[in-house]
Amino acid sequence: MLALDIRNLNKSYPAFQLKDVTFQLEQGYIMGFIGANGAGKTTTIKSILNLLHIDSGEVHVLGKSMAEHELELKQEIGYAFGGVDFYTRSKLKTLTDAIRRFYKHWDEDAYRGYLRRFKLDENKKIAELSAGMKVKYSLALALSHGAKLLILDEPTSGLDPVSRDDLLDIFQSLVVDGEISILFSTHITSDLEKCADFITFIDNGRVIRSSEKNEFVETYRLLNGKESELNDVKDKLISYKINSFGFTGLIHAADFDPSSGIPSTVPNLEEIMIYFARKEHSHV
Amino acid sequence: MNVAISSASDKPIYQQLFEQISAQILKGELRSGYFLPPIRQAALELRISVITVKKAWEELERCGLIHTVTGKGCFVAEFTPEEMLRIRNDMILKQMAVDAAYYKSFGLTLEEVFELMRKIF
CATH class of the missing domain: 3.40.50.300 (P-loop containing nucleotide triphosphate hydrolases)
Known part of the structure; x- marks a missing residue:
């Protein structure tokens, strides 16, 4: 019930x-x-x-x-x-x-x-x-x-x-x-x-x-890639951050091709919330 | 039965539960007929969600390690030594596949892996 x-x-x-x-x-x-x-x-x-x-x-x-x-x-x-x-x-x-x-x-x-x-x-x-x-x-x-x-x-x-x-x-x-x-x-x-x-x-x-x-959480992946790889996935990312080690970004697992070689992990709840919040900011 | 859950681990919690319990069954520490605690009781005691325990129990059942009797609960199944060996090998192969991918990412050959493995085994 x-x-x-x-x-x-x-x-x-x-x-x-x-x-x-x-x-x-x-x-x-x-x-x-x-x-x-x-x-x-x-x-x-x-x-x-x-x-x-x-x-x-x-x-x-x-x-x-x-x-x-x-x-x-x-x-x-x-x-x-x-x-x-x-x-x-x-x-x-x-x-x-x-x-x-x-x-x-x-x-x-x-x-x-x-x-x-x-x-x-x-x-x-x-x-x-x-x-x-x-x-x-x-x-x-x-x-x-x-x-x-x-x-x-x-x-x-x-x-x-x-x-x-x-x-x-x-x-x-x-x-x-x-x-x-x-x-x-x-x-x-x-x-x-x-x-x-x-x-x-x-x-x-x-x-x-x-x-x-x-x-x-498994509907999403947190990518941790090199800056040179960002362009391949950029338009599919929910949002991303760039730092001196590369980029991290959240993506729907369905949009991510693991054979791309970009290291990925399953995010936790907090990470999902944070990247969704960033998406709003980037649209403002 | 002995279980230690780590929330800092990369492995999902149901996976940790499954691996620890199946290892204890395959090593013979949990004998056939041993009753697992009820799902909701286990969730409460381990401080994890009901569904997580359910998933681990389902996975154990799918591998043929436990049986469920409606109204009574789950207990460790009975297997022949051959079955036990087959299930054990399946599990070890799964882990080896993960490890092998790691070695391959460094470009190691099988011989090189053997050689390194010998040093620590």
Whole structure:
């Protein structure tokens, strides 16, 4: 079953648009949603959750249309946008007490467990929490009502390496039964290299590619050639840099002829993002 | 079973998993009938994605090294000594093909490779 099925989302702003955003996440897996700042990650996530009005497109969650079953489906979705930054003068326990009432399946034990794991003190005020603690508090809320789909916008940003590692561990334990699915956006791609099963890459409002992670990186090659070889491949490169050792450039694996003798490697996620970003600059 | 994953290696992670487990099977360290951990459990413990483990297990099965019983999991297959030899040789040839390409890029002849190999073997 598909935990998340997004088809042809369109949303226009005066200076930016989401164009035919389409991707699917199978139940029980982790998908990393990557893209540069301003590429459309948060806009897409808000569209999924019906937090903004889309121009066209369809969102299905756990097999049901979000447009028709929004209230029911939101019981099944846990979401977090960075840290909690409202009612900052309230204590955590006051805010939690208000939020828990919205959920039929609020799991107090799970919530207590996350408070302990994240070392959160319920008697503190939101305003007294550090940026990382605010993120952890919002995650504790998102994880404590038995959600089947977690949609998290930049959950690891602002966290120190130990907390990030702990969080990735939590993500992997959550999907171990194959019931829960996780979509999380990030630009810290090292978080995804290991734990993500699928990658969706958005650039300038369009999904460049959404596929299994290995397949995703293997669609590209990073070339490392002599400057004299550049002209042979130049027009096929997504973008390139020249230095005193030659050039490095990103190319679609399908456009690359290995018999050309130009040394090539499979790029990592970060390299793919960087070369796509350079492409934009070179067109400006 | 003993597995060490390196994220700094050039080899894809599923490949590392496959190579390490198949070597242990072919050396007889993992006997036939040995149950591999469930895919999702292995992914959690190794801190790698579910699909990566799935791919490695599939590759092991394709090579005839493990069998899957629905609902029970994957276990090390049973083979005759001849089969074991054939699978081992296939794997070694694969690695040799990679190494041979490297030697060829320096223009070495087979005799030269032998001579150098003798020094370190």
